[in-house]
Amino acid sequence: MHVRIHGGIGLAELTLSARDLAQVRFAVSPMWQVLSSFRLLRRDDADAAVHGPWLAQVRPRLAAAGLDRGWLAELIPAAGFWPYFLNPAPDGPAPALSAELAAIRSTPAERVRRDLEHLRYHEGSLGPRLRALHADPAARLARVTQEIQVYFDQALAPYWARIRAVLDTDVLHRARQVAEHGAGHAFNDLHASLRWDGDALHLLRRTRPMPRDGSGPGLVLAPTAFGGPRLASRVAPPDPPQLAYPARGAGTLWERGERTDTGALAGVLGRSRARLLADLDTPASTTQLAARTGLSTPAVSQCLAAMRAAGLVSAHRVGRSVLYARTDAGESLLSAGHG
Structure with a gap:
């Protein structure tokens, strides 16, 4: 690893051996979506504006549940460092949230305390929950992961099919780039601040070290739907380094499709079910769907039960x-009906 400073701009280098290149992999990580989306909820800028429809729906839910002032609110500042133990190394291409939460709960106490001390250095102090977590990580990590699960259920699970489609599509695009042009081309197309020179990855505007010594082999590349245009990194030996980059198509995540004609689909599902399926561009309750479609609430409930x-x-x-x-x-069925 080498870190150079050019004209006040940090340039970090992560050297990759042949073994590392052989173990570069992509991973769709729920925790990267949890953390980047929670941070987005705390901001009111251009990045947040892109996700306006989602923010408008989710912010009132989280406030009602007290999630805007709980463990995550103390762990994830509006900008800057968040504790590395919240992003365990993915154990496969698409780890389940439950597996990532189990990895968080098993974080060694010294790792938790080291990350919290780093957070305190950047933020100036720790809140009451984090002081308790620092004192007894084993007892408090379960509370942290319980809140993460509640957050995921309320803020991301209703939209997960759409989010996951964007992330999977991005990974397929990158995999095709690697297959057709090689890993170097894929690296250079990943983010404006990332460059591959044949021996090392160069990360512009990063001054924190990216040590290869002590790190696991390879490199994990994780697309994010909520991170905005920024490139995020996690370097926490002995795990392999992780780079989280903005997924292609994230800016169109909440655009409603032009699906006014459901005639073909109605021939298969029935008119009411086809109309309801098309109207679920955003998650909704039976009452909301009844108001939007003009169907009775009992009819909506019956149709939803059948489609579920x-x-x-x-x-x-x-x-x-x-x-x-x-x-x-x-x-897939709705898209096929409009093909």
Whole structure:
């Protein structure tokens, strides 16, 4: 590893051996989406504006549940460092959130304390919850992961099929680049601040060290839907380094599709079910769907129950309400009906 400073701009170098290159991999990590999306909720800038429809729906839910002033609010500042232990090294190309939460709960106490001390250095102090976490990580990590699960259920799960589609599409695009042009081309196309010179990755505007000694082999590349245009990194030996980059298409995540004609799909599902499936561009309750479509609430409930049994929609409890969202299967069927 080498760190150079040019004209006041940090330039970090991460040298990759042949072994490292052989173990470069992509991973769709739920925790990267949790952390970057929670940070986004705390901002009011151009990055947040891109996700306006999502923010408008999610912010009131989180405030009602107290999640805007809990563990995550203390762990994730509006900008800068957040504790590395919240991003465990993914154990595969698409780890389940449960697996990542289990890895967080098993973080060694010294790792937790080291990260919290680093956070205190940047923020000036730790809140009461984080002081308790510093004193007894083993007892408090379970509380942290419980809140993360609640946050995911309320803020991301109803939209997960759409988010996951964007992330998977990005990974497929990158994999095709590697197959057609090689890893160097894929690196150079990943982010404006990332450059590959044949021996090392150069990260502009990063002054923190990226030590290869002591780190695991390879490099994990994680697309994010909520990180904005920034490149984020995690370098926490003995894990392999991680780079989180903005996924292609994230800026169009909340655009509504032009799907006014459901005639072909109605021939298969029935007019009411096809209309409801098309209307679920954003998750909604039975009451909201009844108001938007003009169908009665009992009729909406009956249609949703049938489509849920068929795997076309999913249900997510948020407080006292249940929100329905299209699944991957529902998205595919709707797209085919408009092909």
